[in-house]
Amino acid sequence: MKGLERPRQNASTIRTHVLSIHREWRLPQREGGNIPVERVALRVSDYVDPSDQDAADLIDEGADAGIYTLDRSSGGNATITGVSPQGTEPKVITDAFGELQQDTDVDFRVISVVTDSINDALYDVGYDDFASLADANVDDIADLTSTLTEGRAENLLKEARTHVPAGLRLGKTAATYYGQRIDPDTERAAARVTDLSLVTDSVGEPQHRSEGWGPDDERGMYISDIGRNSGSPVPTGLHILDDPDYPSVPKAATHPDAAYNALPVDDNGEVVPPAVPIDPRFQVPLDELIAKKLARGLVPVRVVGPRGSGKNYLIKYLCHKTNRGYQSIDVDRATEPEDLFGSLVPDGDVIVPRDGAVKQGLLNGDTIVINESPVMQAGAAIALHRLLNEGTLLVKSHGELVEPHPSARMVITTNPPTREYRDSEPMNSATRGRFRSFEQPYIQEIEEEVETLGRQVNSNDPVVDRPTLKKIVQFAHQTRENESWPTLSTRNLTILCEHIEDGVYPKAAVKGVL
Known part of the structure; x- marks a missing residue:
């Protein structure tokens, strides 16, 4: 290798260097981060048999030649932070790390069911990359050869999708979302700003009323049939509403108005259900417990669980399945009652109340989820007490007593009082005692x-x-x-x-x- 050859180097030593160059180009990709020189010298022996010192010396020479970029600490230790591989990658490295992406003709034979004859047949009818093949229908390719049955064609297309570059898939998804935000008047995409105080439409009616069913008819209520209840579904009494297009009902990813935070769907187009844990104290599936509490009306529910355990996803899923509006509100130490219920604003010569997110959600019949509620000011939490006790909301600044829509619900989420969340504020005991509390741990199995x-x-x-x-x-x-x-x-x-x-x-x- 030019600039690195020394008379004393034998073939094994040169091969050691070539291997180390290509290996250390691949290692940061596979394992993440920079690579200590000492580690390189030790691990080159996985492929050839040099001394550790020979490998370290060659890396130093490679750094002088501009092949390696080294970062040396004050203690003399060196880390490889960059590599410029030269020459053809040795087969032993390719075998260890997999084929590099090359700009060559696509070989469909990497798909398990594709034989030489199937590969040639796909090219003959015009498929020249995985993206075009993944967009095909089973009928398009079935029977191209005598061995390409409908079942094999289906498996072929499914596997082909795994080889489509991620960027192409992301481009399609982004274009779909962009298209949903086109303003019909300008034919250009635009932001959407919704004044919640002006959204006065209510959620739908209970389905049992619109369909003429009895209120205890299981067709009109949420059935807990996931997790432990999958083999023996449990009716919960939480009525399904009849307007799935109500704006704040959580949407499936396939819905025309779906956004980036839409609920994912499976191969059948059904929303992916959450992994429902068993409440560790009550030993009942959490979706069943929460749904039965929500069926009781404006009964305040508190879900306690670590970050990312799926607290909000479970509530969104219940709202999706029952066509209920979902309003998620994040609070902080600066949150005051006016932020929840609305402030007084000037309107000409008079001062009028402007409804906040919580008050408007209660009027519309939404399920309101307040996240990390213990951190908000005590005054804001205490302002909820009458609502939690008596089911009515007194907004002092507005001079109003609000009796919420009968479909309105209230849920709060909090982190557990453990070391990892020691910065979280403890909930006021007077407020905490008004909630039905459940624990949502991480998935155990x-x-x-x-x-x-x-x-x-x-x-x-x-x-x-x-x-x-x-x-x-x-x-x-x-x-x-x-x-x-x-x-x-x-x-x-x-x-x-x-x-x-x-x-x-x-x-x-x-x-x-x-």
């Missing part, structure tokens, strides 16, 4: 979390294979059991899988999120 995570991240296109998902979840469970480690939540795992979809090696994605 590894296989259950793998299944749930797989449905979420692979809902539209396969992103992460099951063996990789299992390793990720197993590691996450270790972080939750060790108090000295940062915790990987279920939400962290979805972000981690997003990085993998973007082309990051799984190990590097785990390190980056952790």
Whole structure:
């Protein structure tokens, strides 16, 4: 290799250098971060048999030649922060790390069911990349050869989607969302600003009323049929409303008005249900417990759980299944009663009340979720007491006594009082005692979390294979059991899988999120 050759180097030593160059170009991608020189010298022996010192000396010479970029600490230790590989990558490195993406003709034979004859037939009818193949229908390719049956064609197309570059999929998704925000008057996309005080439409009527069913008819209520109840569904009494298009009903990702925060759907177009834990104290599935409390009317519900455990997703799912409006409100230490219920504003020569998000949601019949409520000022929490006790809201500044819509509900979410959340404010005991409290822990069973995570991240296109998902979840469970480690939540795992979809090696994605 030019600039690095020395008379004393033998073939084995030169090969050591070539391997180390290509290996250390790949390692940061796979594992994330920079690579200590000492580690390189030790691990080159996985492929050839030099001395550690020979490998270290060659890396120093590579740095002088501009191939390696080294960062040396005050203690003399060196870390490789950049690599410019030269020459053809050795086969042993390709075998260890997988094929590099090359701008060459696509070989469909990487798909498990594709034979030489199927590969040629796909090219003959015009498919020249995975994106065009993934967009095909089963009928388009079935019977192209005598061995390409309908079942094999279906599997072929499903696997083809895993080879479509993430950027192409993201481009389609972004275009769909953009198209939903086009202003018909200007034919250009525009932001949307909604004045909540002007949104006065109410949620739909209970379905049993509009359909003429009895109020105890199971067709008109939420049935808990996920998690432990999947084999023996439980009616909860929480009535389904008859207007699924009410603006604040959480939308499925396939809905025309879906946004980036829409609920993911499975292969059948159904919203992916949450992984429902068992409340550790009551030993009943959490969706069943919460739905039965919400069925009782304006009974305040408090859900306690660590960050990213799915508290809001469970409430959104219940609202989606029952066509209820969902209003999520984040509060902080500066939150005052006026922020929740509305302030007084000038209107010409008079002062008039302007309804805030909580008050307007109660008027419209929404399910209001207040997140991390213990951190808000005591006055704001105490202002809710009459609502929680008697079901009516006294807004002193407005001079109004509000009796909420009969479909209105109130839920608060909080973090648990553990070391990890020691900065959270404890809830006022007088306020806490008014709520029916439930615990939502992380998913306890590894296989259950793998299944749930797989449905979420692979809902539209396969992103992460099951063996990789299992390793990720197993590691996450270790972080939750060790108090000295940062915790990987279920939400962290979805972000981690997003990085993998973007082309990051799984190990590097785990390190980056952790």
